[in-house]
Amino acid sequence: MKPVIEMNKIVKNYVMGDVIVRALRSVDVTINESEFVAIMGASGSGKSTLMNIIGCLDDVTEGNYQLDGSDTNSLNKDQYADIRNQKIGFVFQGFNLLPRTTALENVELPLLYDRKERIKNPRQQAIKALESVGLADRIDHVPNQLSGGQQQRVAIARALVNDPAIILADEPTGNLDSKTSVEVMSVFQELNEQGKTIILVTHEHDLAQYAKRTIVLRDGHVIQDNKVEQQQSAKTVLANWIEE
């Protein structure tokens, strides 16, 4: 198994006026290819900070972070932007789709910012990504014509479209009802089976059961790093779903 993420003694401090907030205090995490990891913790545990660092939205104070074999230390803003563009697919809690913009155009967006233009036909690639999340018939719909679950699937398609090393999902079901949440999890499981590395940041224990491994943070430390004994299949849960 090839490691995708290697974090070595990561420290992150925020300076807020006179106070130094120590968000992460020496975190070591290694995540391999094709893993499905849930990062958990209460608010204030440092999981958002960890996610920002994994997602190259923020830099580290100390330590070493290697993503997909390349060192991310001492990179400038533009290089971070390029890494986000090529190696990371984001899925957010609030979907974060562009309003008044069709599903297709939303999914196409990361490819437009690819300055290497690795993908020659962005439109075709975007349609393929939308098909893979089961939204082939919704490509011309704008976000407010789509349900929450569909919007999140568009967002997943957008995260997929540039074939990233990891998909980073931050509370992806926070705005969804429980059945739709399971549907979204089933999309993630499907992608994981196809070999995608998925990192899920959540505070819900129920959701963590769909992952293969859980990492629990508290006060800036990793306090638990376990394999999930019995991974739940979202498909099975959906099949046995009883409407209340």
Added chain:
Amino acid sequence: MKWNRIQKIALQSIMKNKMRSILTSLGIIIGVCSVIVMVAVGQGSQAQIEKQINSLGTNLLMVFPGISNQGGVNRGAGSRNKMKLSDCEAILEEAVHVKYVSASVRSGGQIIGGTGNWNSSVEGVSEQFLDIKDWDLESGEFFTAKDVKYKKKVAVLGKTVADELFPDMEAVGEKIRINNTPFTVIGVLEEKGQTGMGNDQDDTILAPATTVLTRLKGKDKINMIYVSANSLEEIDAAQSEVEEIMRREHDIDYGDDDDFMIRSQTEITKMASETSETLTLLLAAIAGVSLIVGGIGIMNIMLVSVTERTREIGIRLSIGARSRDVLTQFLAESITLSFIGGIIGILLAVGISLFMNNFTGIYTIINPTIVFLSMAFSAAVGIFFGYYPARKAANLNPIDALRYE
């Protein structure tokens, strides 16, 4: 990142927010439009004034009688008239820069003839008068040097007079009576229209100056002399020649004041166009202010738009847009908006000035330089007033921008 992709993103953003885009452009549309229309009105009136002055005649000098100031009593312009027909002859014979000369003797009265009577002015002139005025005949012929020399009682009618006295018949060959003196109509002038002041130039009768002096006025003083120089360039030379000849004819000693005044057409044109140039400049300045206000409007909306679109910027940054991409996008948006606004403004301005030309009395000329300038200016406004909001957007932190509610 390729420019056409940025342009595509910017255009998408503009199209998806039509109301906001229209409101943003409105300032530029009005600004560009008013600059062009104002200058068009200014230059149109300038051209019209020049046209009216040129209709006075070609390369024209006008010699007027001087001012009488005897015993401290100033009698006003024309009060010291010593100008005679002999002055005209002297100028025509001696001045090398002069092509045509005509006296002007004004009289008037009740004209009887044809089907009725009419009150009009009679102007006694030389046979060269039509060449000076660049005026043609509609029918018949003009009087000759011989007619002038022998004081023939012939008359050429202005269009208005001809229409009043001979409404449905040929005027040429008919007899008319001016203050009971019989004249033969030998020609009718073509229509010349009104002067800038609203005077009907066609309500006149032309007759040989000699005839008018002896038959109608009974004295030898003439009202003014028209002199036409060989060309525009020779006007100044002609003016000094005429002055010299007039001084000699009037026996004015060296050092004494002239008893006449010479006004050249270029002088009058210059005076009039200076006035209207100032006016044009003033109008353009006012319109220019509105263009700047339009630019500030663009900056306002772009700034509000940065705040409103913070989340969008966060999304773009998180999926891999560089700061520079965001900067370029916002800049491209504001430039496109002001450029499109500029084009709409130009089209609107062309429409308005065509409307003015066809449906109102205001004559306008659209100046291509001003069109180009205001176009360039509106693009510059887009860059200048778009840069600050664009930079603000580009420098947002993606984490904060994504959390922005």
